[in-house]
Amino acid sequence: MSEHNQLLADLGLDVQLHDKLLASQAKSYRDIILSQPDRPGAMAYFDRAAHGAHGGRVREIVDAREQGAKMIGTFCVYVPEEIILAAGAIPVALCGGTTFSVPYAEKAFPRDICPLVKSTLGLALADICPYGPIKDMAVGETTCDAKKKVWDVISQSVNFHVLELPQKKTERGGDLWLHEVHEFKERVEELTGARIEPGVLAQKVRLMNRKRRLLRDLNELRMAPRPPISGKDALLVMQLALIDEPERFCNELEALVAELRQRVEDGVSPFAPGTRRVLVAGCPSVLGNWKIHHIIETSGAAVVCDESCTGTRYFENLVDEGAQAVDEQLEAIAERYLRIDCSCFTPNTERIEHVVELAGECRADAVVQYILQYCHTYNIEAIRIARALRSAGIPSLEIETDYSEEDAGQLRTRVEALLESLQGVSP
Ligand code: BJ8
Numbered sequence: 001m002s003e004h005n006q007l008l009a010d011l012g013l014d015v016q017l018h019d020k021l022l023a024s025q026a027k028s029y030r031d032i033i034l035s036q037p038d039r040p041g042a043m044a045y046f047d048r049a050a051h052g053a054h055g056g057r058v059r060e061i062v063d064a065r066e067q068g069a070k071m072i073g074t075f076c077v078y079v080p081e082e083i084i085l086a087a088g089a090i091p092v093a094l095c096g097g098t099t100f101s102v103p104y105a106e107k108a109f110p111r112d113i114c115p116l117v118k119s120t121l122g123l124a125l126a127d128i129c130p131y132g133p134i135k136d137m138a139v140g141e142t143t144c145d146a147k148k149k150v151w152d153v154i155s156q157s158v159n160f161h162v163l164e165l166p167q168k169k170t171e172r173g174g175d176l177w178l179h180e181v182h183e184f185k186e187r188v189e190e191l192t193g194a195r196i197e198p199g200v201l202a203q204k205v206r207l208m209n210r211k212r213r214l215l216r217d218l219n220e221l222r223m224a225p226r227p228p229i230s231g232k233d234a235l236l237v238m239q240l241a242l243i244d245e246p247e248r249f250c251n252e253l254e255a256l257v258a259e260l261r262q263r264v265e266d267g268v269s270p271f272a273p274g275t276r277r278v279l280v281a282g283c284p285s286v287l288g289n290w291k292i293h294h295i296i297e298t299s300g301a302a303v304v305c306d307e308s309c310t311g312t313r314y315f316e317n318l319v320d321e322g323a324q325a326v327d328e329q330l331e332a333i334a335e336r337y338l339r340i341d342c343s344c345f346t347p348n349t350e351r352i353e354h355v356v357e358l359a360g361e362c363r364a365d366a367v368v369q370y371i372l373q374y375c376h377t378y379n380i381e382a383i384r385i386a387r388a389l390r391s392a393g394i395p396s397l398e399i400e401t402d403y404s405e406e407d408a409g410q411l412r413t414r415v416e417a418l419l420e421s422l423q424g425v426s427p
Helices: 003-010 015-034 043-052 056-066 081-086 102-108 115-125 145-154 171-192 198-222 231-241 246-266 291-297 326-338 349-361 376-391 408-421
Strands: 071-074 090-093 137-141 160-163 276-282 301-307 366-372 396-401
Touching (some): 003 015, 003 056, 015 043, 015 231, 043 056, 043 231, 043 246, 056 090, 081 090, 081 171, 081 198, 081 326, 115 145, 137 171, 145 160, 160 171, 171 326, 198 231, 198 326, 231 246, 276 291, 276 349, 291 301, 291 408, 301 349, 349 376, 366 376, 376 396
Parallel strands (some): 071 090, 276 301, 276 366
């Protein structure tokens, strides 16, 4: 048995099944990511990081835990990572992006839950998530109904904290959220035994802001007339932002951004001039899930922006770095996170306006609304977004799908039809 598999066995994982999971992932990674032409050289690091998501990164966290660090699992971009980092703990997103684990969840939970939740649950239930046994706490949130009720079930057996997100962005909602952020800080302090000091918190706020700025730079470069990077590669970077060690990630991303700037200057792009530009808006595509981007980019278009939690929702808006005392810092953190425009809020007019604005900014020829099956909030919000796009003269398409490949042919036909409908419209 390899050294790594021995580690997984020691963690109580089903090593044989885990090998099968990795084999299925390796095949899609080869076919979808590595097969792309003209990839930036700096993507080599991100390929290694993707490979290490079930390898080197796990080892790194196991070693850190031996030195006393705690790992905190997250499922949503509303969880303030700077608070976790300021207590010396390690945040890792636990969301599953693979169809492989879905059947294991369907044995224990209703089938009509979104694939992201089922994939995540399945990884844990089948003992193939290496982060499950090494997390010291997991943090859920009151976003969609599926997540909320799943937390009730898993919190029976896991050290769990639920952040209560308000439903409305009113003053009262803001007060509740600030209270939740304070309580979260206390819970993290209790878990780690560390007291969060303003100096360290300020440092972590700066680190997270650095990450956000770099991701924003990457996003802006994608908007160039000839994007220097494919949508699939940009998505991969975003997916890894939720898992990788932040300092190292920022350094590697800085190198990628520098290379992309050069590519824009030199006119180097994986896409031919005049390639149709698509904005993908909606549900997140977490590591292992490149389905919709692959379909769009192998149908002759380029994904030039992602309006999702594996896109703009993760990096837009910075935390104010001017606050001095911990209370003020927490206020600044709460303020930034509450600006995230997830469809779980009502009303959510800012998101409707934002999608139209983004489509204009990235000069999208069309918008594809990506909705994970059974995600009611994004699915219903899609009606208002489609209307707003129509009024702005931007063609769009709603795609509701799961992680399986069963509907891939049908989806491709719909995307191709969308792109064909643009013929005669100048790019
Ligand atoms: S802030 S999008 S990460 S909740 S896709 S599980 S909403 S049923 S992932 Fe999300 Fe936070 Fe919102 Fe972002 Fe539920 Fe919808 Fe599934 Fe979702």
